Amino acid sequence: MIRLFIFSVACLLTTLVYASEPSLHKAGEFRQEKYFAGFAKPFISSGVFVLEPKQLKWQVTKPINNTLLIKNGQVYVDDSQGDAVLQPGAAPFVNLLQAIITHDLGALEQQFTVSDDTPADCSLLQPKDQLLSQLFVSFQLCAVDGNVQQVRLNEHNANYTIIHFKYAAPVNYSTTDATEIN
Template identity: 30%
Template sequence: MAVLAALMLANALAKPAPCGDFQQQKQVPGMHQAFHSSGHYQLQGNTLIWQTLKPFASTLEVSPAGLYQSLPGQVRQQIANGDNPLVASLGTLLAAVMTGDEKALAQHFKVNRQGETLTLVPQDALVAKGISDITVTGQPPHRIRLDEPQGGQTLITLTRGQCQ
């Protein structure tokens, strides 16, 4: 019975958190104070919906079809087209990061696993210009750190929440 309970617990922990809350801290080189934002996220297939509530409301949708932004009282705008191969793969890549899908990540990153931590180093030169590495901690992920070649860093903390 204990083995069955352990297997059920392991299966539950291996499932991605399809939605929840986030806290994001962005450190820009040369700036003394980090930028902070918070809100909700929801993963629907290969589409990530990132709803920022603070410091101001906005919604970003990332999917293979493109990047879309919505601001309160304004019409949803496409800010990047899915015809761009990098944008088209971004939705799939973000879904893979959020779920810890190592197979999908290995197609675009050199993946190193140590316990519950994945370190991802971009294999694509274009991606490497903006991201030097990504560290994903936990399964499902609860902490994501993006390091930039110029010294910037984004730290995202995820907590499971109720899907809306």
């Protein structure tokens, strides 16, 4: 279950890479709140991310240290020795979720019922795809000035996740700063 959750979030964040302009690099911090039905307080994790035109490095720093790398449409997770291990089955979700973050309405309307009946600057997406609809009831995406500020993933069992993004000032990050995958 936790691996599926990490995989889902990783795929969602992958699309942020493709939402960036090719010459623009983004970095920042995230705070992820996982709410479980029946529990008063959420499970909170936080960390940093570096978005580059062709990859995303997503590093959870609290409560445990864990790194994901998304590159060339593939998801990698560091194992206990620090080696990047390919997570099979991610490619179909990477392309689909790219359309979510870039708000490509043509692509989204093929896979989701899209509604703007949400707070300002947000969209509600309900999956039409059978596999995705088994995992999630809906996504709520909120963006300001082309940057995703918050994502809410609603599950069938009344659990949900909210991810908040805080962007750092634009900096020229090189791909050598992120873990390389051949």
